[in-house]
Amino acid sequence: MPELPEVEAARRRIERGALNRTIEAVTYGDDITHMDLPDRAALDRFTGTQFSTATRHGKFIFAGTQGGPWMMIHLGMAGSIRVMDADEVDADYIRLTVAFEGGTRLTFRDPRKFGEIVVVEDVEDYVAERGLGPDALTIGDNAFADVIGGTRGAVKSALLAQSKLAGVGNLWADESLYRAGILPDARACDLEAGRIGKLHGVVGDTLKAVVDTDAVYSKLPADWLIHRRDExxxxxxxxxxxxxxxVGxxxxxxCPDHQTGA
Ligand SMILES: [Zn+2]
Structure with a gap:
């Protein structure tokens, strides 16, 4: 399932290939039944405009036009985004295509249909409506100590709660706890402040390292848990x-040997 690093890699693809190009049309792909996509009129608002920026909050991408609206893209369980040149052939399961002048296009592929696209007027309002906590890459030390360190439940469940911290999913929560030496079911509020501080640093470093590889796991360090998720x-x-x-x-x-509780 795409987590913050995969979503950030998708955002960067939009930033590199899809900004400042005039949108000719936004079209639905084959078989969009039961999908959360905007209606025709909402999509037509993008025709003739250009995306001028691409931002991200947690696992949500926002491609924005000058003065709005924004196109929010959530990849769901298995969604992906690509910017295609005119001569490239689409993959299967394309659900939405943004076609730009000159033939370049942004495609949203989603074989499992759990993804979502919404036309958004204001990103901050939308993030608040969805009840998302601060983004896991930009949250400050004090806020992290409050929202994670103040939790009575398992520290891993706190990391996964998008209302507390937006962007961390199962894989990178496990990886961060493994590298910080903390058991996933340790009670967060029982952990010393220094360990919560260390965890914050490790979560940030872990996510940044995965982002830097464009979420290509084989490029991650050999001692990471991602390469040994086997009993x-x-x-x-x-x-x-x-x-x-x-846990939850x-x-x-x-690792029951080097990961400990309070
Ligand atoms: Zn160990």
Whole structure:
């Protein structure tokens, strides 16, 4: 499932290839039944305009025209975005295409149809309406200590709660806790302030490192958990073995030797 780094990679593709080009048409792809897409009239508002900026909050991308509106894109479970040249052939499962003058186009592919596109007037209002917490890449130390360190439940569940911290999903929550040496089911409010501070640093470093590879996991360091999400696999940090458990209903991989609770 796309998390913040995958979504940021998608945002960068829009920024690199789809800004400041005049939109000729926005068209639906094949089979859009049961999908959350804007209606025809809403999409037609983009015709003749240009995207001038692409921003992101958590797992939500916002492609904005001068003075609005914005096109919010959420990738759902398996969605992806590509900017295609005129001579490139579309993949299957394209649900929406933004066609620019000259033949370049922005395609939204979504085989599983859990993605979502919404026409938005104001990004800040929309983020507030969706109840999203601060973005995981930009949240400050004090805010992180408040929203995560103040939680009575499991620290992993706090990291995953989009209302507390927007952008972290299952994979990078596990990775951050593994690298910070904290058990996923440790009670967040029982952890010392210094450990919460360290966790904040590790979450940021982890997300940035994945963003820097454009979310290509094979380029991530060899000692990371992402390469050993298997019960019994050798830990990359100590001599222990990776174990599996459920925290808040989510499958969690961790090392019981070097990850500890309060
Ligand atoms: Zn270990």
């Amino acid at each position: 019994g696999a050798d830990c990359g940090i100590c001599d222990g073995a990776i174990a599996k458990t459920k 209903g989510r499958t969690s991989y961790f």
